[in-house]
Amino acid sequence: MTPAVAAHATAALGVFLAVGFLGRGLARRIGQPGVVGEIAFGMLLGPAILGLAGPGARSVLLPDDVLALLRDLGHAGLVLFLVGVAHELRLDAARLRDRAIGWTVLGTLVPSLVAGAALGGWLVRYGPPSLRGTAPAGAFVLLIALSLAVSAVPVLARILADRNLTTTRAGRLSLTSAALVDAVAWLLLAVVVAVATPGSGAVVSAVVVLVAGTLAATLGRRLLKSARAERLCARWPWAVAVVLGVGVLQAADVAESEGLTAIFGAFVVGLMIPPTSPHWDAPVRRVSTLGLWLVPVFFIATGLTIWRASGGIPWLLALVATALAVLSKIGGGYVSGRLGGEERAEALRVGVMLNTRGLTEIVLLQVGYSAGVLTSGLYLALLVTAVATTSMTGPLLSLIDRRRRTAPAPAPAKDERIGAAG
Template sequence: MIPIDLVFLDVAAILTAAKLLGEAAHRTGQPRVIGEIVAGIALGPTLLGRVGGHRLFPETVMPALNTLADVGLVLFMFVVGLELDLRLVRGRTRIVCGVAAGATALPFAMGCALALPLAHRYAPGSTLPFVLFLAVAVSATAFPVLARIITDRGMQQTLLGGIALAAAAVIDVFSYTLLAVVIGIASASGNQSWRLLLAPGYALAMVFVVRPLLRRLASPGDSPGFTARQLPYVLVGLFASAWITQWMQVNFIFGAFLFGAVMPRREDLLRWLSDAFAPAVQLMLPVFFVVTGLTVDLGKLHPGALGVLAAVLAVSVLGKAGGGYAGARLTGIPPRGSAVVAVLVNTRGLTEIVILTIGLRQHLLEPELYALLIVMALVTTAMTGPLLNRAYPRDRLAEDVAAAGGRAGHQEGAGDLPSPPSEVSGNPTGGRGR
């Protein structure tokens, strides 16, 4: 029986730790998610667990905490799909696709090469799903965290910010799609593997059946599109979509993400829905990250694991940054601008942690490698700010923002990005300035 009083105490402890360490991370110029994950690691077996943390977070409460974390993840993935605007690619298709291809193909290939010698040690099951999963894990880019970094710096006004954000959106879609394939391969031996065959049909039904129904629900006569009375229908559709994809053995995050992606692309509607879901996401998503940290036990890592961590970091950083830089250079972005784009697409954060958590739950990797990859996600996210300061100094950024129209204080998001100029390859920073 789940001790409900202890569940409430745990949630209070989780939210307090997430708030304190999230704020501490933010004050040091890092995304709050880093502090939230560190809070989970501190509350877990790495630190607190060694002095009685098992009494605060016993096994009996973990199912309830995991359920709360999953609900927060469903809401978050819906908002990610809601805010994923592929119109960013318009007018920049060649550049964005070149950056996305380079920042995905090289780390994916290097990830496969790294996974092969590690499979005998870290693959719980067959080798192929493990190899593909590790390749996806090291080639992911965190679109939500990157969007926050770009917005906080005012880079959404610049061409470089727009290219990096659009490339991250494309990489995110590819990563989640390939992750679904990997999960499908890993589940293919089950008795219910036929359900996977329904996934393409479900995706088509969401686009051609559900999306028109949602447009009708949010007809132009309504203001602001959906009302509080209609919001329950959105929630029913969201969790039904998550349930269907979980039933198909694809994973519930894809259903939540897809439901957000097929919402009508009306600015007032998207803003209203984001505001409506924001309190629940802000409350429950930290639970997901802290619960993720609770599963990490860095104290059990032996000295030999440091060599694996170094290899993972080398493949992740060199593959991602090198591929992003090469893709940017091949599409005409000059060296400094290519370096900025490479630094930005190396951000992991939320997307990486979601992928790793799914991999652990699907038994695609061992807990020790999971802990090492969590460290990789933290390091690659934390290094974005310092590297960006060197590659794109604040004074140079201010010049590019001024050249883009002096809208540095405007925070409306990527939808306001200017169209790319024809002389992109002639500017030393890759910005709009001539």
């Protein structure tokens, strides 16, 4: 890398970070999660403005060598951020004994998978080649099903905290269910990548890495819970954060080289970290925060690549995918919540919360696009779904609260009226 390229990349990085900061600020000002602004500004608005300026302007402002460097940096930021996501997937054993958890997970996972599989099957059978692509049908259908089934645990946790819902019944139920659903989704995503990878030994290699990673996460968690590890973490949190960051990037590279996605390597390291240890929270937070600041770089660099390869957003497909995502997730969450014993407002609130897809769906789409499973047009259509479902969470929760406050009190039973009259 020449000094000129390094200087150009540094200047572009500053612009990318400023765009991300602006997007986050505007989104929060209108009551939306910051990631919505980052996606809208990074993947949609920024590339659209450069596209209007013409290909000549893009090649001058962001030549291929600079864009490739920024894309790698953004990808590294995403991997670092996902350590915190994996660390958030902490499941309280006491919560798992709640029968409503099982109903909610089934009710939000199964209908969404079926709806996504139906959409994927329709595209396999009737979709134009520009949207269908050439990926194996199984990997193609499963990835679309997963994109509709996931919930964004980090974004959901932030929404719950902003609304003081974290300790409520609906908040605990939705966050625990989202963690379980996403755990299933990440495992199935490894299957998608293995099936889509050319070569007869790809699936076997991916399965071996998957099993080895699971065992490594289990063993690593036991080692990191030791008293010596706790003392080191408490005494040198910054040094531990550096070692953790380097280890995450190395694990991501190993996973990708063995036929799985780099995301899996980040999750293995994140799951190694003891979830209940207060000493490990600071290093994880520092690594994840660095990644969070670099995520806009990932959005913009990916958006430029996607827009350059696509013919625009297929809006009809985006509308159909969004409708299926909303109906399956909110409807399934409401029905399963009622079956689990929740009252109507709480069951509806849980369904709305789990409809938040945010960055989790974006990661799945990026993995699918990088593996050749998704075309650029389909990527953009499902990106619209991720933004739309995340954006509607706050307004729908506010609407439920308003309707509950203004609803008339239930009429007293007949015997109560008679007793009052007597």
